[in-house]
Amino acid sequence: MTRTTRRYVEWTIERALFACAVGSVLVTAGIIGVLLFETVAFLREVPIGSFLFGTVWTPLFSDAQFGVLPLVGGTILVSAIAMAVAVPAGLLSAIYLSEYANPRVRRVVKPVLEVLAGVPTVVYGYFALLFVTPLLQTFLPSLSSFNALSPGLVMGIMILPLVSSLSEDALHAVPNGLREGAYALGATRMQAALRVVVPAALSGISASFILAMSRAIGETMIVAIAAGQQPRLTANPLVPVETMTAYIVQISMGDTPAGSIGYRTIFAVGMLLFVMTFVLNLASDWLRRRFREVYA
């Protein structure tokens, strides 16, 4: 190969690799484009006010109403239950792993948490519907067989590893000098952890909470299986609800022709879901970066 062909080959390869990298930007552009296109078509038929603030969601009825709040409410209810499990449990695990555990315990515990994070969500859905719900019904006879409580609890277990590993990273990044200072003043490990290390790592820890919230909102199969398919604006965790993701699954399993208003609803709901998770991800990223600047 002569020198010029060699150079030409090098140039071509670099361009090709660059094209691969730009491909990832096209994916984002595709997502936003598709969601926008269908959502705009949807909003031409349904005013945006009655979509965002309406409280009745019956898109497939002959008297169709497109108030998305019941779906948003169901999503937030289940996610809140999941956070109520994952935040305290994840933070405690992180404190233990970072401040108390010796390396050998860490080597055993961390893979177990990784396994929890790697279990397919359809498996968690099975567990919520056929194990957790019947178990809870023995204490709570009024619990219906589809409800927000059981998938919420199971989802909490699912996102626990996310909270604990990101919070542990944040705790780990706190300089040892701060801990040693606390010990020198006579603090116990608990006092050093709760009054010095956790406050110092707070923005990193909050970043992990927000990211977990975003994951909970976007989670699909657990709620599609165990929460039911009844859009209902309620704070009662014992009755069936429907989340935004579960609605998309419900329509996809059915036979809704492309271009119909029912078909467009899943893109409008998807757009809302995308915006919600995107804002949460940005907030989490911003907090994490701020944290890194402090201890750079």
Added chain:
Amino acid sequence: MTAGARRLAGDRLLQTLSILVLALSLVALMTLLYDVWSDGWQRLDWRFLTSNPSRRAAAAGIYPALVGSFYVLLVTAALSLPLGIGAAVYLEEYGGGGRWARLIEINIANLAGVPSIIYGLLGLSVFVRVFGWGPSVLAGGATLALLALPVVILSTREALRTVPMSAREGSYALGATQWQTIWHQVLPSAFPGILTGLILAMSRAIGETAPLITIGALAYIDFTPTSVMSPFTVLPIQVYNWVSRPQAAFAENAAAGIIVLLVLLLTLNSVAVVLRDRIQKARA
């Protein structure tokens, strides 16, 4: 109790509490595995693996779903590997902090946080409708490839970063061009790390349900896909289909399907772990 004793008691309380929480999550995992196993193990036999689904729960099997999962995974791997590795090589070896590189990096980090069902909507609109592929193996595999792309890129970059600079410099000193250096030095020595990341990405793809339901993968299929344009189902969708039926017999089928799915995942992950260990040993 003196103040000192109280402080120590508090310390012990926090420690006990956190151990309890960790133990509980371990118990939850064990309970899940035990519950699935005890529900499903009687249904597991050769016929279950090689039969078509059926209206009668006792005769139903997962053969089309198993084959479908395999084909979809092949398409996913074939599409996401070259794209992902190419992007990672560009960002690590060429990009060098330019404005484009930064934009692409931010973009990849954001993509990793997009809910998987949104990828399903993208696949439905672009692959199924605009490209006219229908709810086929190709459309499903392409959708999952987009989903796996950020994971592949991130793990490949991680692997490329472990290759010491001196390996590149040695190659340049012998007169190699940049691509020759990457192809003959960097990629081979990063290969095990890249492979580990790829296996983990594929093991995540194999458990994905929501995006494939969204693109319209069928829940009931009694034939195996014959080409990339065939309609298909995958193992998690078959499980979902059985879970959502009220009869207890179908729940047993779902549990048996889950066992097969978990065994597949375990196998993939063990291969990844063994590879990772081998790399670490080779480095030590």
